[in-house]
Amino acid sequence: MTTATPAQPIRPYGDTTGDGMVQVSFTLPVPHGRRAEAAALQLAAAMGLQPASVVHSKAMGPDFTFFIIYGRVRHVIDYAAIPEPEGRRYPLLTASEVNLAIRSALGRRLVVVGACIGTDAHTVGIDAILNVKGFAGEKGLEYYREIHVINMGAQVPVEDLVARAVAERADAVLVSQVVTQREAHLHNTRHMAQAFRRAYPDAQGPGRGRPLLVVGGPRFDTVTPDQLGVDAIFGKGTTPAEVASYLVHALITDPAGTTGHDSGQEP
Amino acid sequence: MSLSKLGLDPQTVARARRLAARAAEPIIELARTHTTVSVERALLRLAGLSGADQAGMPWVNHLAEAVRAQVGLEHGVALPVWDALLNGPYGDLRALAEAAAAGKASFRLPAGEDARAARHAAHRAAAAGIARIDARRAERERLLARLGDPPHPWIYLIVATGDIYEDIPQAQAAAREGADVIAVIRSTGQSLMDYVPEGATREGYAGTYATAENFRLMRQALDEVSAEVGRYVRLTNYASGLCMPEIATLAGLERLDMMLNDCMYGIIFRDINPRRTFIDQRFSRQIHARAGIVINTGEDNYLTTADAVEAACTVIVSQLLNERFAHEAGLGDAQLGLGHAFEIDPSLPDSFRLELAHAQLVRELFPNAPLKYMPPTRHMTGNIFAGYLLDAFFNLAGMMTGQSIILVGMMTEGIHTPWLADRDLALENVRYVRTAAGKLAEDFQPRPDGFIAQRARRVLAESVELLERICDDGLLKAIADGTFGVTRRPPDGGKGGDGVAERADDYYNPAIDILESTRPADRHDAEVPA
Numbered sequence: 015m016t017t018a019t020p021a022q023p024i025r026p027y028g029d030t031t032g033d034g035m036v037q038v039s040f041t042l043p044v045p046h047g048r049r050a051e052a053a054a055l056q057l058a059a060a061m062g063l064q065p066a067s068v069v070h071s072k073a074m075g076p077d078f079t080f081f082i083i084y085g086r087v088r089h090v091i092d093y094a095a096i097p098e099p100e101g102r103r104y105p106l107l108t109a110s111e112v113n114l115a116i117r118s119a120l121g122r123r124l125v126v127v128g129a130c131i132g133t134d135a136h137t138v139g140i141d142a143i144l145n146v147k148g149f150a151g152e153k154g155l156e157y158y159r160e161i162h163v164i165n166m167g168a169q170v171p172v173e174d175l176v177a178r179a180v181a182e183r184a185d186a187v188l189v190s191q192v193v194t195q196r197e198a199h200l201h202n203t204r205h206m207a208q209a210f211r212r213a214y215p216d217a218q219g220p221g222r223g224r225p226l227l228v229v230g231g232p233r234f235d236t237v238t239p240d241q242l243g244v245d246a247i248f249g250k251g252t253t254p255a256e257v258a259s260y261l262v263h264a265l266i267t268d269p270a271g272t273t274g275h276d277s278g279q280e281p
Numbered sequence: 282m283s284l285s286k287l288g289l290d291p292q293t294v295a296r297a298r299r300l301a302a303r304a305a306e307p308i309i310e311l312a313r314t315h316t317t318v319s320v321e322r323a324l325l326r327l328a329g330l331s332g333a334d335q336a337g338m339p340w341v342n343h344l345a346e347a348v349r350a351q352v353g354l355e356h357g358v359a360l361p362v363w364d365a366l367l368n369g370p371y372g373d374l375r376a377l378a379e380a381a382a383a384g385k386a387s388f389r390l391p392a393g394e395d396a397r398a399a400r401h402a403a404h405r406a407a408a409a410g411i412a413r414i415d416a417r418r419a420e421r422e423r424l425l426a427r428l429g430d431p432p433h434p435w436i437y438l439i440v441a442t443g444d445i446y447e448d449i450p451q452a453q454a455a456a457r458e459g460a461d462v463i464a465v466i467r468s469t470g471q472s473l474m475d476y477v478p479e480g481a482t483r484e485g486y487a488g489t490y491a492t493a494e495n496f497r498l499m500r501q502a503l504d505e506v507s508a509e510v511g512r513y514v515r516l517t518n519y520a521s522g523l524c525m526p527e528i529a530t531l532a533g534l535e536r537l538d539m540m541l542n543d544c545m546y547g548i549i550f551r552d553i554n555p556r557r558t559f560i561d562q563r564f565s566r567q568i569h570a571r572a573g574i575v576i577n578t579g580e581d582n583y584l585t586t587a588d589a590v591e592a593a594c595t596v597i598v599s600q601l602l603n604e605r606f607a608h609e610a611g612l613g614d615a616q617l618g619l620g621h622a623f624e625i626d627p628s629l630p631d632s633f634r635l636e637l638a639h640a641q642l643v644r645e646l647f648p649n650a651p652l653k654y655m656p657p658t659r660h661m662t663g664n665i666f667a668g669y670l671l672d673a674f675f676n677l678a679g680m681m682t683g684q685s686i687i688l689v690g691m692m693t694e695g696i697h698t699p700w701l702a703d704r705d706l707a708l709e710n711v712r713y714v715r716t717a718a719g720k721l722a723e724d725f726q727p728r729p730d731g732f733i734a735q736r737a738r739r740v741l742a743e744s745v746e747l748l749e750r751i752c753d754d755g756l757l758k759a760i761a762d763g764t765f766g767v768t769r770r771p772p773d774g775g776k777g778g779d780g781v782a783e784r785a786d787d788y789y790n791p792a793i794d795i796l797e798s799t800r801p802a803d804r805h806d807a808e809v810p811a
């Protein structure tokens with residue numbers, strides 16, 4: 015008989031274990047008043063908040079009401095059944111370790127082309143990873159002696175990015191997408207991945223006939239690399255060293271992608 | 282300004298201005314001796330040419346391109362276009378542009394009597410356009426007198442749905458909730474489009490396209506709500522990107538009130554060719570000057586990429602350059618909405634004192650300018666509760682240092698474009714601080730030689746040093762070296778450089794002639810210092 019992990023039921027914590035207290039705020043498209051509050055409480059109940067109380071409601075113009083609600087959630091989560099999320103499956107390297115790995119494996123500099131594609135004009139993310147200045151006290155990839163960085167900047171058309179990647183024989187392409195309105199970041203990234211597939215029809219995988227495709231931005235948490243057709247996704251707070259370590263891992267140490275945090279599969 | 286709260290040395294301030302003028306001079310000379318496709322198209326728009334073909338390409342683009350292909354851009358489009366109108370079978374500019382688009386119009390550079398006739402006709406057409414801008418300016422002044430002009434600080438709020446018909450009710454709701462200025466953020470793709478889209482638009486990324494029709498619809502909606510709330514609500518858009526001169530012209534024709542118009546923003550943050558930007562900028566500022574439009578400069582943006590403490594002097598230097606370029610183009614101090622921002626890392630000790638030092642320094646350097654103060658964005662972490670507090674400190678700094686235009690900070694900055702409730706809560710924050718602080722600026726007296734005064738004087742000294750370096754190397758080289766916003770932009774790089782032409786000796790643009798020779802009488806009305 016296998017030993018079952020004991021269940022670990024949890025609820026939100028207000029000030030007493032198991033009290034289940036949460037706070038939510040939302041707007042309903044109805045005029046302010048007691049009827050609106052009744053509607054808000056009904057919604058809260060449907061959301062699993064019971065009992066709930068409207069601690070604040072305020073008219074926002076003649077047609078809308080804003081609510082702050084506190085309530086007890088009925089739901090229980092078994093924490094024991096939540097698996098530990100996959101962490102970084104590659105070692106974090108120092109700059110000199112990255113340089114050494116590239117020099118001994120490639121015998122030349124690793125070429126990285128970066129850009130904000132489509133309509134996105136926010137270079138904050140790509141600059142944090144690429145510029146010498148870096149991010150969070152870490153120097154960017156331009157600082158790495160064995161990495162040749164081409165930062166194409168903002169609003170780069172996908173065709174230009176592909177052409178530059180081909181011309182520079184890029185080992186990796188880094189794309190940043192900050193603007194998320196109307197899911198522009200997902201749309202642009204898929205468009206980019208398709209363009210690279212067309213440009214490298216015979217590719218076996220990243221580093222094997224095509225560049226490694228990496229996308230970064232604050233709002234990619236709902237999708238997987240496979241869904242976008244890229245090799246890896248980096249989220250908010252990623253540091254240059256993490257990206258550099260991943261490049262070494264995916265292109266040099268484990269090019270087949272057997273243990274990558276990406277699937278390594280060709281879409 | 283009689284007394285400096287910061288003990289700024291008037292000699293140092295004067296030296297900084299002289300250096301900025303020296304650094305700007307070669308750029309002004311460049312702008313005086315060159316033209317661009319967009320400057321030429323702006324003339325055609327002033328002359329009344331509007332509309333687009335079925336694919337959405339504006340007639341002004343077709344016409345300017347045809348002239349450029351046949352005669353070149355260096356003489357300006359005025360002589361070839363009005364020569365063709367006078368001597369060809371075309372009833373008007375639209376018919377000529379349609380023929381040009383179909384490859385059926387031929388253009389030449391007229392000489393002698395033909396040139397005189399074309400020059401006269403072009404001048405009349407441009408003068409009619411400028412008279413329309415003058416009429417819109419007079420209309421604004423009447424409305425301000427009738428409805429009332431809100432006191433400073435003006436509360437500046439952004440709408441950005443992408444759909445003009447969604448923007449309108451949101452803008453009206455914001456005005457009812459206390460906004461004095463509504464800015465319709467542009468679709469991010471627009472700055473790199475070398476044409477201005479046409480008509481009312483319902484699709485855009487992170488913003489709504491700037492078009493003549495969108496301008497008209499929103500101005501009309503704000504006129505309605507202005508009458509309702511009893512104060513004139515201003516409308517802002519963006520004269521930036523590749524079509525800066527044309528958008529400025531449309532803004533003048535549709536009575537927009539403020540326009541984002543920075544001397545270097547497009548170069549640094551949109552990778553637009555530096556020469557193109559400076560030439561386009563001069564014409565657009567001449568139009569803004571004439572139209573009574575307040576420009577907003579973009580120095581706040583430097584602090585989104587560079588460190589706000591380290592790069593404080595780049596903000597001052599850019600403001601001084603923007604001021605010089607603006608004065609040269611005919612803008613008065615009351616039209617200079619110089620930008621700066623509250624972007625210092627809140628985890629730094631004394632960060633609020635540093636913010637006060639920077640904000641007060643800008644206030645004292647530009648006492649008559651309607652300064653535009655921008656809220657924190659870089660250090661908004663997603664913790665909306667902490668963000669709401671940071672925004673309150675920003676609002677307080679704005680009140681203490683007498684800022685003129687306060688952009689409303691959103692606690693959901695960096696999460697999503699503001700929801701209805703976000704905007705409402707943010708306005709509640711501003712209203713509280715504004716009411717609670719009242720005339721606190723009167724009582725704010727930094728200790729002589731204290732932390733704030735010393736910090737401000739140090740930033741000014743660093744600014745003078747940086748200006749000296751820029752004067753030695755040249756502004757284009759400074760930009761190429763990444764002086765502003767930690768971004769390097771070489772003079773020959775960037776987009777739109779092929780739309781620049783050096784003016785020939787016979788270059789003629791009646792709009793520029795009129796703008797440089799006649800000015801409305803009340804142009805230099807300086808406002809009372811805060």
